[in-house]
Amino acid sequence: MPDNTMPYDALLIVSFGGPEHPDHVLPFLENVLRGRNVPRERMLAVAEHYQHFGGVSPINAQNRALIDALREDLPKLGINLPIYWGNRNWRPLLPDTLAEMKAAGIRRALAYFTSALSSYSGCRQYRENIAAAQAVVGDDAPRVDKVRVFYNHPGFIEAMADRVREALDRVPAERRAAAKVVFTAHSIPNSMAANCKYEEQLRESSRLVTEAVGRIDFTVAYQSRSGPPTQPWLEPDIGDVVKQFAAEGVKDVVVVPIGFVSDHMEVIYDLDHEAQHIADEAGIRL
Numbered sequence: 001m002p003d004n005t006m007p008y009d010a011l012l013i014v015s016f017g018g019p020e021h022p023d024h025v026l027p028f029l030e031n032v033l034r035g036r037n038v039p040r041e042r043m044l045a046v047a048e049h050y051q052h053f054g055g056v057s058p059i060n061a062q063n064r065a066l067i068d069a070l071r072e073d074l075p076k077l078g079i080n081l082p083i084y085w086g087n088r089n090w091r092p093l094l095p096d097t098l099a100e101m102k103a104a105g106i107r108r109a110l111a112y113f114t115s116a117l118s119s120y121s122g123c124r125q126y127r128e129n130i131a132a133a134q135a136v137v138g139d140d141a142p143r144v145d146k147v148r149v150f151y152n153h154p155g156f157i158e159a160m161a162d163r164v165r166e167a168l169d170r171v172p173a174e175r176r177a178a179a180k181v182v183f184t185a186h187s188i189p190n191s192m193a194a195n196c197k198y199e200e201q202l203r204e205s206s207r208l209v210t211e212a213v214g215r216i217d218f219t220v221a222y223q224s225r226s227g228p229p230t231q232p233w234l235e236p237d238i239g240d241v242v243k244q245f246a247a248e249g250v251k252d253v254v255v256v257p258i259g260f261v262s263d264h265m266e267v268i269y270d271l272d273h274e275a276q277h278i279a280d281e282a283g284i285r286l
Helices: 022-033 040-051 057-079 092-105 118-136 154-168 173-178 198-212 238-247 265-282
Strands: 010-016 083-087 108-113 145-146 179-187 221-224 255-256
Touching: 010 057, 010 092, 010 118, 022 040, 022 118, 040 265, 092 118, 118 145, 145 173, 145 238, 154 198, 154 255, 173 198, 173 221, 179 198, 179 238, 198 221, 221 265, 238 255, 238 265, 255 265
Parallel strands: 010 083, 010 108, 108 145, 179 221, 179 255
Antiparallel strands: none
16 A cells, blocks of 8 residues: 655656757657557648747746746745656656656655646546556656646636736727637547546636636637547637637637646647637737
């Protein structure tokens, strides 16, 4: 039986990972798609999305910034633990990180996953990744416990509300009340959504942030759909929502990607490129 009295002697940030050089893009995508029946043509098309932004995903740099902030702030709260970082799909990879932790004598770590919502890919798969890494490391691999999902944590809601206020402040004052606020998250297959609380938690996060900024109405949309066209995924797509707003005469839309604490390339491409293009054509300020 696990020894629940054993103190935590490290913190572990667990994330998706992303390429940091154009040459990393294809190996990274091969890691992401390993074991999935995705045509190579599709993988190469997605690789072009990364190359459109110089072959660099922002997620690793943002995770480093998060860790730097934790190293500065946690000691002020009396928490003096080393912080490690391991990714699912790109360096630093979880098996390498757990091996480093084992060599340092770490026995039990508390893990924070950078995805805010419960789903297979955003939670349980990370648990499986950690278990697989522990198997690779072998005897005396650190035990890893996970903090609860934080979709409704006051600190998360406060931070997201601050970002929404900043975005609304950029809307001309005379149009601000009419601006639409859309919360987005990565779409997942309907079959996956039926077995978790992803949609429920997304709506609750969105409601709490909306209340915190003193508004009433909000819209929920999704992005980054993949998989075969015959497989139903959560909808509506953010692009379709922007088109509908345009048909209604909406002039300003604030888009809030609330599913993660760190942007990755799918968020950047689907919102800052694809959705922005649709908005520009429709004359909407996004």
